[in-house]
Amino acid sequence: MTPGFRRSRTLYREALRRLVGGVSSPVRAFRAVGGTPLFVERARGAYVWDVDGNRYTDFVLSYGAILLGHADGGIAQAVHNAARRGSVTGSPVPEEIALARLVQSAFPVMERLRFVNSGTEAAMSAVRLARGFTGRSLVVKFEGCYHGHADGLLARAGSGAATFALPDSGGVPRSYVRETRVLPYNDVQAFRSLMAREGRNVAAVIVEPIAANMGLVHPEHGFLRTLRVETRRHGSVLLFDEVISGFRVRLGGAVQLFGVRPDLVCAGKVMGGGLPVGVYGGRKEIMRCLAPEGPVYQAGTLAGNRAAMAAGTAALLKLRSAGFYTRLERSTRKTARALERLAARHGVAVEVPWTCGLFTVFFTSRPVRNYSDAAATDRKAFSRYFHSALRHGLYVPPSPFEACFLSAAHTPGILEDALRRWDRVFGEMAAGGRRRGS
Ligand SMILES: Cc1ncc(COP(=O)(O)O)c(C=O)c1O
Structure with a gap:
């Protein structure tokens, strides 16, 4: 089965004449894997359909924004109603309070909060606030963690930037990242010694408590706790970036999962x-x-x-239903383990770390615990995997540094069907490997 991409190609040609790189966000351009980006005609539940009529089981899910499945009826209705009553007025609306209540009940640590329009804005503003609060300037981040594209946080970012092998972005003066320190993820010793040297000047330590922008990398036992202890000791603000993990791994994100309480949290x-x-x-x-x-x-x-407030409220109300995260965790575990089994059966070396609602297929036989490990995985194998997956009706992120996501609409039946396709993908990769070897 080879899907046609004729209409996607035609649209992409026009998009290239109008939008930079043909896209509104770099990873969508498929540069890490080659080929033509899919133009999506519509999306419903666990599926997206491209403009050529091909259907894919979607594991991109808008890079983790979609958790109930595409085109959820309750959310669509809430947005419709909000639009009819005036989507924006420049004055406070009751819907802000409704969503704030739900967010605070999930994250009691947010004693007060501020809504913004993106994860980038949330992280950037939280860092500014931490600097204002402490009167200090240094910010510590971890290599491979992505916190949006605010200048000072684009120091050796993961995700899109790492995909293009741009350790720092163009257009960011050196002076803007001079106040940023970057450490390897999971390196407790490196963190302790930095804090011993510079702790009194550190305004904030920002971290993805479950890293998902170098592929999924778990915090090792004691890592987050060490961040908590050391930041408290030095009077620095501990900031958890839960833009991906918040409301996905649990309603209360990684804070709930690990029980480590930061000073600030951002989500989106x-x-x-x-x-x-x-x-x-x-x-x-x-x-x-x-x-x-x-x-x-x-x-x-x-x-x-x-x-946005109404859409968020409709989403969070549904996520509070009994057993939601138990079911999501079960289906993620089953999928990740099945992927490891299938790959092993075909002799394809993979590691598939997972947590509730997301997983990554790393082409390596070694555990991945930081960005250097992630960068050392086999990217050519990833490209072959990506295109084979697409041919078999699986839409996975077009970069080895992004995670695959699951939604409530990914039923056991849909996942079984997807795994049969993955079986064929690994089979193709193994056959290709044999051909290249012969
Ligand atoms: C952990 C994390 N923080 C911040 C951001 C930036 O969010 P946005 O793309 O909504 O600006 C992202 C985006 O992927 C993210 O994964």
Whole structure:
């Protein structure tokens, strides 16, 4: 089965004449794997259909923003109702309070919060706030963690930037990242010694508590706790970036999963039910430094708009249903383990780390515990895997540094069907490997 991409190709040619790289966000251009990006005609449940009529089981899910499945009826209705009542007015709306209540019940650490329009804005603003609160300038981040594209956080970022092997972005003056320190993920010793040297100047330590932008990398036992202990000792703000993990691995994200309490949290993706949204929040005394209560400025014309608030509320209400995360965790575990078994049967070396709602297929036989390990995985094998998956009706992220996501719409039947396709993908890779070897 070889799907045709004629209409996608035609649209891409026109898009290239109008949009930079033909896309609105770099990873969508397929540069890491080659080929033509799919133009999606529609999406429903666990599936997307491209403009050529090919159907794919979707494991991209808007890079983790979709958790209930595409085109959820409740969310669509909420957005429709909000739009009819005026999606944005520039005044407070009751829908902000409704969503804030749900977010705070999931993340009690957000004693006060602020809605913004993206994860980038949330992380960037939270860092500014931490600097304003502490009166210090240094920010510590971890290699391979991505926190959006704010200048100071694009120091050796993962995700799209790593895909293009751009350790730092063009257009970011050296002086902007001079106040940023980058350490290997999971390296407790490196962190302790940095804090011993520079802790008194560190405003914030920002971390993905479950790293998902170098593929999925788990925090090792004691890593997050060490961050908590050392930041407390030195009076620095601990900031968890839960833009991916929040509301996905548990309603209360990694904070709930691991029981380590940061000072600030930022989130987005799932919380918007498919609309643009972000949030940051945390301890009252820190949040009070934010305008209009305090001197740290941050604002947004569309922030807290009725449509996004209503979509988020509709999404979070559904996620609170009994057993949601138990089912999601079970299906993720089964899928990840089945993938390892299938790959092994065909002699394809993979590691498939997983957590509730996401997993990564790394082409390596060694565990991946940081960005160097992720960067050392077999990217050519990943490209072959990606294109074979596409031919077999599986839409997986077009980069080895992105995770695969599951949604509530990925039923056991749909996943069994997907695994049969994956079986053929690994079979093709093994046959290709034999041909190349002969
Ligand atoms: C952990 C994390 N933080 C921040 C962001 C930036 O979010 P956005 O793309 O909504 O600006 C992302 C995006 O992938 C992310 O994964």
